[in-house]
Amino acid sequence: MPSIEILTPKNLNEVLSILSNHDKVLKIIAGGTDVVTGLKQESNRFIDAEILIDINHIAEVKGIEQRNGKISIGAATTFTEIYKNQIASKELPILKKAVSTIGSLQIRNRATIAGNFVNNAPCADTVPALLIYNATIEIESINSKREISLQEFLQGPYKTQLKKDEIVTRINIPVPPKTFVGDFYKLGRRQAVAISRITLAVLMELKENNINEIRIASGAATPIGTRFPDLEKFAEGKVVNDNFLRSLASKIGDEIIKLTGLRWSSEYKLPVVQQMFYQMLNRMTKRIK
Amino acid sequence: MISLKFILNGKQVTVETEPSIRLLDLLRAKLNLTGTKEGCGVGECGACTVLMNGKAVNSCLILAAQIEGSEIVTIEGIANGNELHPIQKNFLKYGAVQCGFCSPAMVLSAYALLEENPNPTEEEIKDAIAGNLCRCTGYKQIIEAINESAKELTTR
Numbered sequence: 001m002p003s004i005e006i007l008t009p010k011n012l013n014e015v016l017s018i019l020s021n022h023d024k025v026l027k028i029i030a031g032g033t034d035v036v037t038g039l040k041q042e043s044n045r046f047i048d049a050e051i052l053i054d055i056n057h058i059a060e061v062k063g064i065e066q067r068n069g070k071i072s073i074g075a076a077t078t079f080t081e082i083y084k085n086q087i088a089s090k091e092l093p094i095l096k097k098a099v100s101t102i103g104s105l106q107i108r109n110r111a112t113i114a115g116n117f118v119n120n121a122p123c124a125d126t127v128p129a130l131l132i133y134n135a136t137i138e139i140e141s142i143n144s145k146r147e148i149s150l151q152e153f154l155q156g157p158y159k160t161q162l163k164k165d166e167i168v169t170r171i172n173i174p175v176p177p178k179t180f181v182g183d184f185y186k187l188g189r190r191q192a193v194a195i196s197r198i199t200l201a202v203l204m205e206l207k208e209n210n211i212n213e214i215r216i217a218s219g220a221a222t223p224i225g226t227r228f229p230d231l232e233k234f235a236e237g238k239v240v241n242d243n244f245l246r247s248l249a250s251k252i253g254d255e256i257i258k259l260t261g262l263r264w265s266s267e268y269k270l271p272v273v274q275q276m277f278y279q280m281l282n283r284m285t286k287r288i289k
Numbered sequence: 290m291i292s293l294k295f296i297l298n299g300k301q302v303t304v305e306t307e308p309s310i311r312l313l314d315l316l317r318a319k320l321n322l323t324g325t326k327e328g329c330g331v332g333e334c335g336a337c338t339v340l341m342n343g344k345a346v347n348s349c350l351i352l353a354a355q356i357e358g359s360e361i362v363t364i365e366g367i368a369n370g371n372e373l374h375p376i377q378k379n380f381l382k383y384g385a386v387q388c389g390f391c392s393p394a395m396v397l398s399a400y401a402l403l404e405e406n407p408n409p410t411e412e413e414i415k416d417a418i419a420g421n422l423c424r425c426t427g428y429k430q431i432i433e434a435i436n437e438s439a440k441e442l443t444t445r
Contacts (some may be wrong), residue, residue, distance in 0.1 A: 004309040006354035029352070036350045037331045038313065052309070056353055080344070104420020105398070107332055108346040110351070192419035193333050
């Protein structure tokens with residue numbers, strides 16, 4: 001392991017003021033499940049790091065609160081904390097399901113929600129769940145504060161909008177009405193401690209037998225976690241029956257090819273995505289009826 | 290170098306250390322607690338599991354400076370003097386140990402589980418040890434040993 005200085009500031013202002021110093025290469029560390037493995041494996045994302053800023057003791061970036069119809073999750077909240085939180089469990093069941101598929105208990109006890117997406121790895125399991133919940137993220141620097149949608153934040157594989165002097169402080173999620181049902185699916189090479197190959201998240205509301213609103217997102221099967229606006233528009237207003245669900249499931253394959261092009265793995269991944277998407281839709285619409 | 294203060298197996302300790310060495314190396318190289326093992330070194334095998342503030346964590350993914358003020362328990366802190374902990378006894382009784390490399394971590398994962406959930410179902414046991422790889426036993430004996438320990442600890 002390289003020798004690196006580690007700072008443990010006590011509040012957000014201290015963090016922001018450290019980040020405003022551009023003389024050194026600074027990296028933020030929370031759970032360390034990405035940073036420490038990155039340092040050990042000499043990843044070029046961390047190779048030049050001179051100072052690590054440990055944000056585990058910063059109250060402003062911890063914990064889960066409900067305010068103004070939104071659930072606000074601190075950036076450095078661990079997956080175990082989210083999994084055990086009553087508000088998140090009740091109001092955000094798809095996020096909870098996504099969280100439960102991550103790593104192992106040891107990983108979930110340390111790894112944090114913002115840590116899952118600040119590096120914008122395509123396989124981040126919470127991203128599709130956060131996208132269908134229309135999550136926004138708060139970003140601060142010493143002299144700015146902004147809130148943008150997660151989809152805007154994620155620019156490309158391993159690229160985000162985050163500037164060097166900024167930190168993600170909170171993730172805000174509008175609580176969907178009770179009439180929405182959803183589901184999350186992950187395929188990895190084994191059940192536990194697996195990097196996902198495919199993730200899908202869906203949230204929908206039916207009115208009578210019509211799709212009133214549907215939100216669809218994928219991770220791992222696409223270059224970055226993404227929603228499918230064209231597919232969502234195509235589905236909205238349509239009558240739910242088996243033929244329609246099959247055609248919707250088939251179309252998600254076309255949408256993914258549009259984003260990724262044909263890859264060596266497409267022949268395997270696309271039928272799996274289509275079949276799993278169909279099964280999710282089928283289960284969800286049966287649950288509503 | 291930093292002067293690091295934390296509680297190790299129930300005792301307050303102060304150690305002079307580089308801040309960015311891994312907790313795993315601090316325990317093994319600095320403190321001679323070699324019950325904590327290094328397997329993969331990237332958080333996948335769980336052989337380096339220790340308890341940090343009561344929770345199972347991979348000590349290969351935590352840097353020394355991050356444990357300031359915490360309570361760390363390693364396998365060396367589980368037995369009561371020469372009297373093995375019931376989980377350790379049941380690992381022996383049920384043949385849950387073969388090569389032994391995963392055992393210290395497996396015992397600690399079981400310990401953390403039973404502290405939090407004294408009556409786990411088999412599925413809950415499997416979930417608690419999903420991050421601990423064992424290439425010898427096939428897990429069956431380990432699950433039996435943890436299940437028996439749960440019964441013993443709740444009826445005492």
